[in-house]
Amino acid sequence: xxxxxxxxxxxxxxxxxxxxxxxxxxxxxxxxxxxxxxxxxxxxxxxxxxxxxxxxxxxxxxxxxxxxxxxxxxxxxxxxxxxxxxxxxxxxxxxxxxxxxxxxxxxxxxxxxxx
Amino acid sequence: xxxxxxxxxxxxxxxxxxxxxxxxxxxxxxxxxxxxxxxxxxxxxxxxxxxxxxxxxxxxxxxxxxxxxxxxxxxxxxxxxxxxxxxxxxxxxxxxxxxxxxxxxxxxxxxxxxxxxxx
Numbered sequence: 277x278x279x280x281x282x283x284x285x286x287x288x289x290x291x292x293x294x295x296x297x298x299x300x301x302x303x304x305x306x307x308x309x310x311x312x313x314x315x316x317x318x319x320x321x322x323x324x325x326x327x328x329x330x331x332x333x334x335x336x337x338x339x340x341x342x343x344x345x346x347x348x349x350x351x352x353x354x355x356x357x358x359x360x361x362x363x364x365x366x367x368x369x370x371x372x373x374x375x376x377x378x379x380x381x382x383x384x385x386x387x388x389x390x391x
Numbered sequence: 392x393x394x395x396x397x398x399x400x401x402x403x404x405x406x407x408x409x410x411x412x413x414x415x416x417x418x419x420x421x422x423x424x425x426x427x428x429x430x431x432x433x434x435x436x437x438x439x440x441x442x443x444x445x446x447x448x449x450x451x452x453x454x455x456x457x458x459x460x461x462x463x464x465x466x467x468x469x470x471x472x473x474x475x476x477x478x479x480x481x482x483x484x485x486x487x488x489x490x491x492x493x494x495x496x497x498x499x500x501x502x503x504x505x506x507x508x509x510x
Binding site: 307309311313317318319320321324326331332334364366368370372378379380381382384385387 | 424426433434435436437438441482486488489495496497498499500501502503
């Protein structure tokens with residue numbers, strides 16, 4: 277079965293650079309969530325989208341922005357990168373109308389290292 | 392706001408034995424979902440088991456089972472016949488159901504328990 281695809285798997289950037297992370301949800305899934313997991317930390321919710329509209333916002337810095345496109349894939353744009361942005365970034369998806377089986381499906385994550 | 396607490400930062404168990412990981416949560420909601428996720432060294436987030444709060448019956452998935460105590464707001468995970476491949480970080484997570492204009496079905500995680508299975 278198709279899973280959530282994230283690209284790239286690994287990304288190395290310098291301080292103050294920009295980065296773009298991509299997420300391709302499972303086909304038919306209409307909702308995408310982004311999480312940030314620092315070293316030794318639990319995943320923290322950043323932002324979510326439903327039907328191309330932002331649906332919820334967590335602890336996402338102002339330097340970050342995200343959007344969901346017409347094909348439901350999502351991109352997380354990160355500018356003015358800081359050392360503290362080094363983390364594993366997860367994308368998860370779900371089909372909102374699947375009310376009898378509510379759960380999130382996670383991608384393998386993008387490991388961002390800021391040097 | 393909902394919170395999830397895992398009071399055991401690290402645990403270890405001998406291969407083939409049974410281990411229980413603890414999780415408590417705080418919510419004023421009556422309907423919600425609880426999950427255990429496994430994160431091995433590969434850091435992939437793998438769903439282990441899911442429990443619906445309105446179901447009194449404890450969920451089971453092969454060697455994994457939960458003890459869900461709704462009144463006590465407790466949700467522990469029991470791993471039977473532990474295997475070396477069970478070595479991982481285990482996260483307990485809470486989710487409110489999606490509700491138009493309200494909850495967006497986001498997950499709230501605990502801090503995790505690092506489980507080591509020893510041969």
